[in-house]
Amino acid sequence: xxxxxxxxxxxxxxxxxxxxxxxxxxxxxxxxxxxxxxxxxxxxxxxxxxxxxxxxxxxxxxxxxxxxxxxxxxxxxxxxxxxxxxxxxxxxxxxxxxxxxxxxxxxxxxxxxxxxxxxxxxxxxxxxxxxxxxxxxxxxxxxxxxxxxxxxxxxxxxxxxxxxxxxxxxxxxxxxxxxxxxxxxxxxxxxxxxxxxxxxxxxxxxxxxxxxxxxxxxxxxxxxxxxxxxxxxxxxxxxxxxxxxxxxxxxxxxxxxxxxxxxxxxxxxxxxxxxxxxxxxxxxxxxxxxxxxxxxxxxxxxxxxxxxxxxxxxxxxxxxxxxxxxxxxxxxxxxxxxxxxxxxxxxxxxxxxxxxxxxxxxxxxxxxxxxxxxxxxxxxxxxxxxxxxxxxxxxxxxxxxxxxxxxxxxxxxxxx
Amino acid sequence: xxxxxxxxxxxxxxxxxxxxxxxxxxxxxxxxxxxxxxxxxxxxxxxxxxxxxxxxxxxxxxxxxxxxxxxxxxxxxxxxxxxxxxxxxxxxxxxxxxxxxxxxxxxxxxxxxxxxxxxxxxxxxxxxxxxxxxxxxxxxxxxxxxxxxxxxxxxxxxxxxxxxxxxxxxxxxxxxxxxxxxxxxxxxxxxxxxxxxxxxxxxxxxxxxxxxxxxxxxxxxxxxxxxxxxxxxxxxxxxxxxxxxxxxxxxxxxxxxxxxxxxxxxxxxxxxxxxxxxxxxxxxxxxxxxxxxxxxxxxxxxxxxxxxxxxxxxxxxxxxxxxxxxxxxxxxxxxxxxxxxxxxxxxxxxxxxxxxxxxxxxxxxxxxxxxxxxxxxxxxxxxxxxxxxxxxxxxxxxxxxxxxxxxxxxxxxxxx
Numbered sequence: 001x002x003x004x005x006x007x008x009x010x011x012x013x014x015x016x017x018x019x020x021x022x023x024x025x026x027x028x029x030x031x032x033x034x035x036x037x038x039x040x041x042x043x044x045x046x047x048x049x050x051x052x053x054x055x056x057x058x059x060x061x062x063x064x065x066x067x068x069x070x071x072x073x074x075x076x077x078x079x080x081x082x083x084x085x086x087x088x089x090x091x092x093x094x095x096x097x098x099x100x101x102x103x104x105x106x107x108x109x110x111x112x113x114x115x116x117x118x119x120x121x122x123x124x125x126x127x128x129x130x131x132x133x134x135x136x137x138x139x140x141x142x143x144x145x146x147x148x149x150x151x152x153x154x155x156x157x158x159x160x161x162x163x164x165x166x167x168x169x170x171x172x173x174x175x176x177x178x179x180x181x182x183x184x185x186x187x188x189x190x191x192x193x194x195x196x197x198x199x200x201x202x203x204x205x206x207x208x209x210x211x212x213x214x215x216x217x218x219x220x221x222x223x224x225x226x227x228x229x230x231x232x233x234x235x236x237x238x239x240x241x242x243x244x245x246x247x248x249x250x251x252x253x254x255x256x257x258x259x260x261x262x263x264x265x266x267x268x269x270x271x272x273x274x275x276x277x278x279x280x281x282x283x284x285x286x287x288x289x290x291x292x293x294x295x296x297x298x299x300x301x302x303x304x305x306x307x308x309x310x311x312x313x314x315x316x317x318x319x320x321x322x323x324x325x326x327x328x329x330x331x332x333x334x335x336x337x338x339x340x341x342x343x344x345x346x347x348x349x350x351x352x353x354x355x356x357x358x359x360x361x362x363x364x365x366x367x368x369x370x371x372x373x374x375x376x377x378x379x380x381x382x383x384x385x386x387x388x389x390x391x392x393x394x395x396x397x398x399x400x401x402x403x404x405x406x407x408x409x410x411x412x413x414x415x416x
Numbered sequence: 417x418x419x420x421x422x423x424x425x426x427x428x429x430x431x432x433x434x435x436x437x438x439x440x441x442x443x444x445x446x447x448x449x450x451x452x453x454x455x456x457x458x459x460x461x462x463x464x465x466x467x468x469x470x471x472x473x474x475x476x477x478x479x480x481x482x483x484x485x486x487x488x489x490x491x492x493x494x495x496x497x498x499x500x501x502x503x504x505x506x507x508x509x510x511x512x513x514x515x516x517x518x519x520x521x522x523x524x525x526x527x528x529x530x531x532x533x534x535x536x537x538x539x540x541x542x543x544x545x546x547x548x549x550x551x552x553x554x555x556x557x558x559x560x561x562x563x564x565x566x567x568x569x570x571x572x573x574x575x576x577x578x579x580x581x582x583x584x585x586x587x588x589x590x591x592x593x594x595x596x597x598x599x600x601x602x603x604x605x606x607x608x609x610x611x612x613x614x615x616x617x618x619x620x621x622x623x624x625x626x627x628x629x630x631x632x633x634x635x636x637x638x639x640x641x642x643x644x645x646x647x648x649x650x651x652x653x654x655x656x657x658x659x660x661x662x663x664x665x666x667x668x669x670x671x672x673x674x675x676x677x678x679x680x681x682x683x684x685x686x687x688x689x690x691x692x693x694x695x696x697x698x699x700x701x702x703x704x705x706x707x708x709x710x711x712x713x714x715x716x717x718x719x720x721x722x723x724x725x726x727x728x729x730x731x732x733x734x735x736x737x738x739x740x741x742x743x744x745x746x747x748x749x750x751x752x753x754x755x756x757x758x759x760x761x762x763x764x765x766x767x768x769x770x771x772x773x774x775x776x777x778x779x780x781x782x783x784x785x786x787x788x789x790x791x792x793x794x795x796x797x798x799x800x801x802x803x804x805x806x807x808x809x810x811x812x813x814x815x816x817x818x819x820x821x822x823x824x825x826x827x828x829x830x831x832x
Contacts, residue, residue, distance in 0.1 A: 025509050054481070054510035058474050058520060065470070093441045094470035100663075100714060101692070103519015104474060148690040151667050247516075251567050274564040276517070276719040278694065279726045298516060303692040310695045 001039050001123070002074050006067040008060045008111075009034040011408050012053055015378055018191035023217025023248040026191065029053030030379055033060045033107065035067055035115040036409065037075070045075065045119020046405050049107035050322040050349030062108030065095065067115070075119045082143040086113060086328055090145070102300035106325060113326025114354065118402040128327070128357035128402045129176075133169075133365055137162045144332050145325075148303045152310065158335050165367040172364045179393030180359055182352075182375040183211035183240070187231070190215040190246075194230055201234035208392030211240035211267070211372050216257070217248030225260050232264045240372075242294070244270035251280050258288040268292040268316055275299055281313035292316050297347035300324065305333045309340040320347040321354055327402075330358055338366045348374045352387045353403040356394045382406050417455050417539070418490050422483045424476045424527075425450040427824050428469055431794055434607035439633025439664040442607065445469030446795055449476045449523065451483055451531040452825065453491070461491065461535020462821050465523035466738040466765030478524030481511065483531070491535045498559040502529060502744055506561070518716035522741060529742025530770065534818040544743070544773035544818045545592075549585075549781055553578045560748050561741075564719045568726065574751050581783045588780045595809030596775055598768075598791040599627035599656070603647070606631040606662075610646055617650035624808030626655055627683070627788050633661035637669060641676050648680045656788075658710070660686035667696050674704040684708040684732055691715055697729035708732050713763035716740065721749045725756040736763040737770055743818075746774055754782045764790040768803045769819040772810045798822050 012031040020028045032048040033056050039045075049059050066089050070078060078085060089109055090101055099105045121131045132140065137159050146155050184207075187200040197214070204212050214231050216224035224243070231241055243266060249257065254272035269291060273280050275298035285293040296318030299305055305324075308314045317337040321330035330346075337344050344362055346355045352375060362368040373394055380386040384405040388395040397403050428447040436444045448464040449472050455461075465475050482505050486494060494501060505525055506517055515521045537547045548556065553575050562571050600623075603616040613630070620628050630647050632640035640659070647657055659682060665673065670688040685707060689696050691714035701709040712734030715721055721740075724730045733753040737746035746762075753760050760778055762771045768791060778784040789810055796802040800821040804811040813819050 024507060024512070028510060050513075052510040052513040054508065055478065055514045055521065058477060058514065061474060062471065091440060092470065094444060094468040096440070097466075097468040098471045098474065098520050098523065099518075101690075102515075102716070103521065104514050105471065105519065107514065148666075148693060151696065250564075274517075274719045276717065277564060277723065279723045280567065300518070301692065303690045307693065307695045 001041050001043070002072055003037050003070050004040040005038040006064065006071060007036040007038065008064045008067070009036065009409055010057050010060045011406060012056060013379055013382060018189055019186070019378055021189045021191040022215045022244065022246040023190055024246050025052055031056040032406065033063055033111050034406065034409065035063045035111040037067070037070065037115045037119050039075070039119070043119065043122055044405070045115050045122055046409065047111055047114020047116070047118050047326065047402065048322060048350070048404060049111040051107070055104070058104045059107045059111065062105050063111040066108050067112045070116070075116065075123050078116055079120045079143060082116065082328060083141070083145045086325060087145040087147055090325060101303070106300055107323065110322050110324065110326040113328055114321065114402065114404065117327045118404055122401040125400045127397050127400060128354070129360040129397070132357070132361040144328050146332065149306050149332065149336060152306055153336055153339055161335060161338060162365060165365060168367070169364050172367070175363055175370055176360060176396040179395050180356065180370060181372040182209065182389050182392055182394050183213060183372045184209040185213045185374050185376050186378070187212045188214035188227065194227065197227060198230060198234045201231055205235060205239070208390070210238070210392060211242070213242040213244055213270070215246065216243045217245035221253060221257055224257060228261055228264055228266070240267045242266065242268045242270060245272045247271045247274055247298070249273055251284060254284050255287055258291060266291050268294040270294040270318070271297060278307050278311050278313045281308065282311045285313055285315060294318055294345070296320065297323065302329055302332045302336065306336055309336055309342060314342060317342050317344045318347040319344060320349050321358060322349040323347070327354070327358065334362050334366060334368065338368060343369050343371050345371050346373065348376055350404065351376050351379045352394065353383055356387050356397060357402060360396065382408060417457050417459070418488055419453050419486050420456040421454040422480065422487060423452040423454065424480045424483070425452065425825055426473050426476045427822060428472060429795055429798060434605055435602070435794055437605045437607040438631045438660065438662040439606055440662050441468055447472040448822065449479055449527050450822065450825065451479045451527040453483070453486065453531045453535050455491070455535070459535065459538055460821070461531050461538055462825065463527055463530020463532070463534050463742065463818065464738060464766070464820060465527040467523070471520070474520045475523045475527065478521050479527040482508070482524050483528045486532070491532065491539050494532055495536045495559060498532065498744065499557070499561045502741060503561040503563055506741060517719065522716055523739065526738050526740060526742040529744055530737065530818065530820065533743045534820055538817040541816045543813050543816060544770070545776040545813070548773070548777040560744050562748065565722050565748065565752060568722055569752055569755055577751060577754060578781060581781060584783070585780050588783070591779055591786055592776060592812040595811050596772065596786060597788040598625065598805050598808055598810050599629060599658070599788045600625040601629045601790050601792050602794070603628045604630035604643065606633070610643065613643060614646060614650045617647055621651060621655070624806070626808060627658070628655065629658040629660055629686070631662065632659045632673070633664035637673055640673060644677055644680055644682070656683045658682065658684045658686060661688045663687045663690055663714070665689055667700060670700050671703055674707060682707050684710040686710040686734070687713060694723050694727050694729045697724065698727045701729055701731060710734055710761070712736065713739065718745055718748045718752065722752055725752055725758060730758060733758050733760045734763040735760060736765050737774060738765040739763070743770070743774065750778050750782055750784065754784060759785050759787050761787050762789065764792055766820065767792050767795045768810065769799055772803050772813060773818060776812065798824060
C-alpha cells in the first residue's frame with residue numbers, strides 16, 4: 001500500500017454577511033490549500049493550510065512541489081522518519097530562501113504534513129488523538145523536528161517530559177467522555193452591529209458556552225471599549241470574556257485599552273500588535289497582568305515561539321496546526337509551552353476539526369490544562385465529519401483520521 | 417505620462433561549478449522576480465526580489481497581484497504617498513494572511529517597490545542615490561511606512577535625525593568621488609577546494625580588496641576552522657576577514673567555533689544560527705565580542721529588525737533591499753540602525769546594483785559609517801549597467817535609475 005498519487009485542491013468558501021470580519025479582514029474568504037495523498041488501494045489522506053482567499057493557489061503550488069517526494073513510499077515508512085523528512089522539506093536548498101520556515105512555503109508544509117498524519121491515522125484505523133496517545137515515545141519523537149530549539153528542549157528532555165506524565169494519564173483521560181470545553185468566537189465579529197453582538201451573546205450562553213470572544217482593534221478605541229462593556233453586561237459577571245485586536249493596535253493603544261477596561265475582568269487580549277514584535281508583547285504582558293496576552297495565530301514556527309516563551313511575551317500560546325508546519329510542529333511548540341508552563345489554546349484555522357484531536361493529546365499526554373478550544377462554526381457543513389459541539393463542549397471524535405476531509409473534494413479527486 | 421502596463425519577468429541564471437554554494441545551498445540558481453512598470457511614453461522602471469531558483473514563479477505571481485493597482489497613475493502621484501500605498505499593499509486584507517510581511521508576499525512587495533523607485537528616478541533623470549539626497553525630508557518620509565516601529569522611531573524623530581545630519585553632508589560626500597569600499601564574498605564558497613580558496617584570496621588581494629568572507633557552517637567544525645586559518649594565512653594579518661555560517665550551526669557550535677578561532681581576529685560571524693532566533697543571537701553576541709554578530713540576510717521586515725536592535729542581538733545590520741519591502745523598508749531599517757548606533761552593511765541579493773546607491777545615501781544623509789559593501793560578481797554581465805568595482809571600490813553610478821535593468825528582459829518586454 002504505497003502513496004500512488006498526490007492531488008492538491010484549492011477550495012474557497014464565501015461567508016455570510018460580516019461573518020469572519022475583524023479589524024483588518026473586512027471580507028475574508030475562508031480557504032483551504034488541501035493536500036490529498038491517495039494510496040494504491042484507494043485510501044485518501046488529507047490535510048490543509050488555511051488562508052483568507054487571495055493567494056491560496058500559491059500555497060497549493062508550493063504544496064505540490066513539497067509533496068512530490070512522497071509518491072512510491074508507504075505511509076508507515078514516511079512516518080517512521082517523519083521528523084527528518086520534514087526538516088529536509090523545510091530546508092530544501094533553493095525553496096527555503098522563500099521563507100525560511102514562514103509564509104507560503106511553510107503553510108504548504110503544514111498542508112502536506114497534515115495529509116501524512118491523516119493518512120497514517122486512517123491506515124491504522126484510529127482517530128488522530130488515539131494514534132498520538134498509542135505511539136511509543138520513541139516513535140512519536142521520530143515524527144518531530146527539534147532543530148533550532150535544542151538549546152531549550154532537546155529530544156531527550158522531551159522524552160523525559162512525556163515519560164513523567166505517563167503514569168497520570170488515566171487521571172486526565174476522562175475528558176474523552178466529558179468532552180473538551182469550547183469557547184465561542186462568533187458572538188462579535190468586527191462588523192456585527194451592537195444589537196447583533198448582544199443577541200449572539202444570549203444565544204451563546206443558551207448554547208452552553210461560558211467563554212466568548214469579541215473582535216476589537218478599531219482605530220476608535222471608544223467603540224472597542226463600549227462593545228466590550230456590552231458583552232460583559234450581556235454575558236454576566238461569571239462569563240469568561242476575551243478580546244482580539246487582530247494586530248491593529250500600537251503598544252500605546254493596547255495599554256490605553258487595558259487601563260480603560262480594568263474593571264471588566266477580561267481573560268485575555270489577543271494579538272494586540274504586530275505578531276513579530278516579541279519585545280513589544282513582552283512589554284504589554286508586563287503592564288496588563290493579570291489580564292493575559294494571547295498570541296500565536298500568526299507566529300510561523302517553533303523558533304519564534306521559543307523566543308516568545310523565553311521572553312515571557314505570551315501568557316497564552318495560540319499555535320495553529322494549519323499555520324506552523326502541521327501536527328508535528330504543533331506538538332514541538334506544545335512541548336516547549338509545557339516546559340515554560342504556558343497553556344496552549346490553539347487558534348483554529350481548521351474550524352477545530354484537527355485541533356479537537358490535538359488538545360486531547362496535549363491534556364492527556366503532556367499534562368496541559370484543558371482550558372477551552374476555540375469554536376468557529378462557519379464551515380462546519382463543508383466537512384464530511386464536522387466537529388460536534390454540544391452544551392459548549394467538543395464531543396470526542398471516534399472515526400479514523402484527523403476529521404479534515406471536505407465534501408468539496410468529492411468529484412475533484414482522481415483516485416489513482 | 418502614466419503607468420500603462422505592468423510586466424513581470426521570471427529570470428533564472430545558472431552559476432559556474434560550486435559558485436554560490438554555502439553550508440545549506442549546494443546548487444543555487446540565482447534568480448530574480450522582476451517587476452517592470454512601463455509608462456505611456458515608453459519609459460521602463462524595473463525592480464526585483466532575489467531568490468535561489470525554485471519558487472521564483474510564486475514571487476512573480478504575487479508581484480503581479482500587488483502591482484495591478486498601479487496602472488493608470490503617474491509615478492509622481494504614486495511616490496507622493498508611497499508610504500501609505502506600501503502599507504496598504506502589505507496589509508491587503510486577504511493576502512496578508514500569507515505573511516504577514518514575510519515570505520513570498522513580502523518578496524513580491526520588494527519587487528514592486530523597487531520598480532516604483534527605479535521609474536521615479538528615471539523619470540527625474542537621476543541616479544537613485546542622488547534622488548534620495550535631493551528629496552526634501554518631508555517628501556522622503558512620505559515614501560516610508562513607520563507602522564509598528566513608532567514606539568522606537570516616529571516619523572518626527574526620523575525627520576529630526578535627517579535634519580541633524582544635514583549640515584555635515586558635505587564632509588561625507590567626497591565618497592562619491594573616492595568610491596565606496598567593497599569586500600569580496602567570492603573567495604571561499606563552501607564547495608571550493610582549499611587550493612581554490614587560497615588562489616582566490618591571492619587574486620582578491622591583487623584586485624585591491626582588503627576585506628573578504630569565507631563560507632563556513634559545516635557539520636565538521638574542524639574543516640571550518642582549518643579553512644578560516646588558511647584564509648588568514650593567505651590574506652595576511654592586516655586583512656579584514658569574516659565568516660558566514662548560513663544558519664547552519666547551533667548556538668553551542670557557534671560558541672565553540674568562536675573559542676577555537678579567538679587568535680584569528682575575525683571581524684564578524686554571519687548568520688550563525690536560525691535567523692528568527694533573536695534570543696539566541698543576543699546570547700552569541702554577548703559571548704563572542706569583540707567579534708561581531710552579523711545578521712539580516714533572512715530578516716524579513718522592520719519589526720524583526722527593531723527587535724534585533726532593541727535586544728542587542730546584531731552588531732552588524734545586513735538588511736537587504738531585495739528581501740525586505742524594497743528601498744522604502746531598507747531606509748526605515750537604516751534609520752532604526754542609525755538610532756541604535758549599528759552599522760548597515762547590506763547583504764547584496766542584487767549583486768550590489770541597487771545597494772551601491774543605498775549605502776551612499778546612508779553614509780551621506782544618515783551619517784552611517786562607510787565600512788564596505790559586499791561584492792558578488794557572478795551576475796554582473798547580466799545587467800545593462802553592471803556595477804563597476806575597481807581597486808576594491810564601487811565607482812559611483814551616474815545613469816538615471818537604480819542600475820537594476822537586466823539584459824534578459826529585452827525581447828520579453830511588451831512595451832505598451
